[in-house]
Amino acid sequence: MIASRQEGDRSSGQFNIRVNQLRKVLRTSHGTEPLVAIDRLTFSVMAGEIACIVGRTGCGKSTFLNILAGLDHPTEGEITIGENTPYNAFDLFKGAVAVIFQQDRLLPWRTARENVELGLEILGISPGQRRETAEEWLTRLELSGFLNAYPGELSGGMRQRVAMARAFALDPQLLLVDEAFGHLDEVTARQLRVDFLKHASRRGTTVVMVTHQLEEAIETAEKIFVFGKPARLLAEIDTPAALSRMSKEELRTFIQETIDSNQPRQL
Amino acid sequence: MGSFLAPPTMGESPVWPRGLSLGLRRETFFSLLLFACAWQIASYFAPPYVIPGWQAIGKSLLHLHMEWIAVTAVRVLFSLLLSFGLGALLAMLMYSSRAFERYLLPLLKMLMAVPVLCWILFAVLWFRGVEFRIAFVLVIICGPIFVIDLLDGMKGVLREWREMLRSLRPSKFQFFQKLILPAILPAVLTSWKVNLSLAVRVVTIAELVGATSGIGYGLVVAQGLFSIADIFAWTLVLVVILLVAQQIITLLEDRLLHWRESA
Incomplete structure (x- = not known):
């Protein structure tokens, strides 16, 4: 799984994602009405695409991402990655799917390098090779001087870079990103986005990214999925095609109006 | 302390x-x-049978049975290791199975509510061997504390960390090894500190009943001879043992948890 994939792999159908009539109902423990978090969601993402999901806060974006990561099960419907469902064939996707979370979620007792090595340890990579991979990724992400620093000694942006290195070090075929840059200041977030896109597109990784920042989605994604509340598809936008017909600002306005109306719209 | x-x-x-x-x-x-x-x-x-001077205490210290100190220390260490092993096993089972936890937790709370003296009396009534009695009392007192502390530690591991590690798809063993064990290490060391202090006090009481060696037995002999200086000397030894043991754990904490300085 670690062996580098070639750029041509972007067209491989192995990691096509198909979401079919997905529904998730959350049952609360305090006896209130069950909450529909995802309602009959259907769309697909092709292998190698960078897709962004936008929508209101609390519309079920992160719940969707958790199901896609295999960490949760849907109530109805299914998600397939290639031929398999990530929550049923959980172990099949070991090393193939990586997640960058909203907060860095670094383990405080591990140094930056050891945090990056974590996923490689789980894959059973030899100590020498995982050390080399971790150092290589931390260097690429401009943290070569902080290999042995503990998370408590790093700034928010640096910590998120380590989390990014932890995900990239696995060389995953599918990378899930949950509002990973939203809590950082704009300058740091922009720089991290640029670095992230550079590495993700160079390796041909399929990316599904959740964000509530429309500019981030427009600048980053090849495809934008606009979610309503509860999560259902309001619009699917081919970003390069849309930007050939309208300005970034017009596209932003269209997306914002779609979210506000909570009704399906065509571009 | x-x-x-x-x-x-x-x-x-x-x-x-x-x-x-x-x-x-x-x-x-x-x-x-x-x-x-x-x-x-x-x-x-004050009269010497109320507050003996340091000279008298020092003289008593020189004549104490040093092997009895070792006997008590070995009893404490063995019983604590056994308590910790059993406690860790039960805590892991309770963490893995909610049903097991629901059945076992009330029993543990009941055991913890029984006074030490009652356990000593039960041990005298139920068992013949002195060493077994002492080990039983220490394990029944310290074991449940280890279980509760370790279980609390495991449950306290952040949901965010658990999700992050699960996203890497570890085996159950890797999940424990990479996340749960290092995350509960501070709780483990704190539990050892608490139990060490408790065990040193409990073992002395347990040795008062039926033992023919150990610091508790030394105290019984000193009381029989009405040697107040010996009683103070044994007490001083107990305090020093406890402080040294606590300090060893503190040094271990400094070594194993040095990352906390950066947090």
Whole structure:
């Protein structure tokens, strides 16, 4: 799984994602009405695409991402990655799917390098090779001087870079990103986005990214999925095609109006 | 007690080089010295069977059965290791199975509500071997504390960390090894500190009943001979054992949890 994939792999159908009539109902423990978090969601993402999901806060974006990561099960419907469902064939996707979370979620007792090595340890990579991979990724992400620093000694942006290195070090075929840059200041977030896109597109990784920042989605994604509340598809936008017909600002306005109306719209 | 022999923090000056001092701070040293002086002065005014002077206590210390100190230390260490092993096993089972936890937790709470003295009496009534009695009492007192502390530690591991690790798809063993064990290490060390202090006090009481060696037996003999200096000497030994044991754990904490300084 670690062996580098070639750029041509972007067209491989192995990691096509198909979401079919997905529904998730959350049952609360305090006896209130069950909450529909995802309602009959259907769309697909092709292998190698960078897709962004936008929508209101609390519309079920992160719940969707958790199901896609295999960490949760849907109530109805299914998600397939290639031929398999990530929550049923959980172990099949070991090393193939990586997640960058909203907060860095670094383990405080591990140094930056050891945090990056974590996923490689789980894959059973030899100590020498995982050390080399971790150092290589931390260097690429401009943290070569902080290999042995503990998370408590790093700034928010640096910590998120380590989390990014932890995900990239696995060389995953599918990378899930949950509002990973939203809590950082704009300058740091922009720089991290640029670095992230550079590495993700160079390796041909399929990316599904959740964000509530429309500019981030427009600048980053090849495809934008606009979610309503509860999560259902309001619009699917081919970003390069849309930007050939309208300005970034017009596209932003269209997306914002779609979210506000909570009704399906065509571009 | 925790800060009594705590390592010096920045800006505080140790009395002597740290390696020799066991982290003894200047303030701690002087407060102990003050106590020793006050004790000596009091001994001049009180009868020797109430407050014996340091000279008498020192003489008693020289004549104590040193092997009894080792016997008590081995009993404490063996029982604590057994309690910890059993406690860790039960805590892991309870963490893995909610049903198991629901059945076992009330029993543990009931065991913890029984006074030490009752356990000692039960041990005398139920078992013949002295060593078994002492081990039983220590394990039944310290075991449940280990279980509760470890279980709390495991449950306290952040959901965010658990999700992050699960996203890497580890085996159950890797999940415990990479996340749960290092995350509960501070709770484990704190639990050891608490149980060490408890075990040293409980073993002495347990040795009062039926033992023919150990510090508790030494105290019974001293009481029989009405040797107050011996009683104080044994007490001093107990306090020193406890402080040294606590300090060893503090040093372990410094070594294993040094990452906390950066947090």
